[in-house]
Amino acid sequence: MIAAVAVLPVVLLTLLIGVRGVAAMRTTSDFLVASRRISPVLNSAAVSGEYLSAASFLGVAGMLVKDGVGALWYTVGFTAGYLAMLSLVAAPMRRSGALTVPGFAEARLASPALRRLTAVTVLVIGVLYLIPQFRTAGLVLSVVSGTPYWVGVVIAGAAVSVTLALGGMRAATYVQAFQFVLKLVLLVVPALWLVLTVGPAVRYEAVHPVQFTQFAKDTAVTFEVDVTLRLDRPTPVRGPDGVLHVYPPGELSMGSGEHVVFPAGAPVPHAGGGRLPGAPGWERPLLDLGGDGHPLLGTLAVLAATVLGTMGLPHVIMRFHTSPDGRAARRTAAITIGLLSVFYLIPGVYGTLGKVLVPQLYLSGATDTAVVALPSQVDTGWAGTTFTALLTAGAFAAFLATSLGLLLVVSGATAHDLMSGGLRTLRGTVLVTAAVVVLLALPAAPIDADVLVTWAFTVAAATFCPLLVLGIWWPRLTAPGAIAGVLTGLLTVSASILLALSGPRLDGWVAVLVARPAPWAVPLAFAVMIVVSLRGRPPSWSRAAMLRLHLGERAPLSPDRSPARSSAAACSSRPASDRSRWHGGRSSPPPPDAAAPGTARPRTLP
Incomplete structure (x- = not known):
């Protein structure tokens, strides 16, 4: 019960920060990107807090218990994805001036159809990522307090939706930055206590695994x-x-x-068709999920999804729009890599100890709760209870921080990109979206958090990764090409997920590529996008729009750029809701906060 009570301060503090954010909420820009005034240090802490989800805080340790040391490749992919984002996406996305990924897509290619398609893609990614957050919240609370699974799901959904509806991005930023520090402290301190308390015998077995074949005690x-x-x-x-x-x-x-x-x-019985914890090969540095016999292919598939998917996660990309300029966006990404690298040193400790102390979680389908179950196995007194409470609070901080960003982008895609609504519509959409995700999370308990999160990364890798890379770095990209590529990635990954969930049992390399389709779905989306674009002709203003993404915010005009082209570039950098239509007539002046610093306002269409 004490562990359950520890969740209360985290939830109340989250709500309090949301209430304090009401005063700063006046426009859509305030709600979605905090008026682009977040400093790199604060922003990187918030990105880290948002990115370190249930899959990071609990899922990696749970995968390590069940699947072995190869599960640590997930942490490599989660961190390395920011290197790709830092070098290819961060600064140009900030210079685009768009509020959302669909806004960038339409501003770059002047296609309302592409904007709607990317908004639907945001919904798919966001829901796939939100469900495991609420699911694991329900599982953790049920383990530490004995409450029904649905209680934790509802508490997480209510806390996140109310906070976001009240305070928007500014409240989410302060909550996520605070919760990153909270998660780091609440993960590191218990880990040190566990390592010092378990004794040399447990530490030896942790690094010299023995297969869990029989129960050592009742x-x-x-x-x-x-x-x-x-x-x-x-x-x-x-x-x-x-x-x-x-x-x-x-x-x-x-x-x-x-x-x-x-x-x-x-x-010990077998569960789920996999190997027993500590089975031969558990200590090998490759990911052989389900004993499919192709560990190298499985590892590369996970890395392809996590590295390329990070570049396309809409809730992470939106973070760079909160930076004052492109240089600040790059600094945010660089600092984030350092913070993530520190954090990801710790889950391996919990996973190796969990394999020794709580391998029975493999049977119950609750390996995601291994972290919070460890202290009570080491100490049944006040110390074990205290550290269980701290880890439970840290786990809920992880659920809430990630859910805030995800719920923000899903609500933004619905209200801002599909419905073209204002601030009131955004707030109402937040509450409705949270309720829908809670209903979807209730039957999702049997699916591991890492599986759902990897699917979200795979959808992002096969849709937004090619759209952003080619949209930022290839001037010949056309709207039909972008639509074809995004649609190809979305449909192929969705079909693969449905086949893995409800199709016949597959074996060998086919099973690997169906369960983790990133190695073939991402190249296919790139190829379709390029081939269809080459069969068409890019608009005359595409190079000017590209220059707008890559020149400094206050860079002077080059001699060969006419005012008309300059206006086209500036206009192309704004979301559809903040600029005039691309075809015919004169354009109306954009609102003051729509233009990036140093950008001339367009007076006439090119």
């Missing part, structure tokens, strides 16, 4: 989701009534919420 297991166990030998199990049953070899179904005890010496 072990209680509460199944958080429906699970079918495979029994290789007669297995004794004590049911809730205290009666010992011996089940013959075969399959044994356990329902969600069922509580049983495996006596000491009982053989």
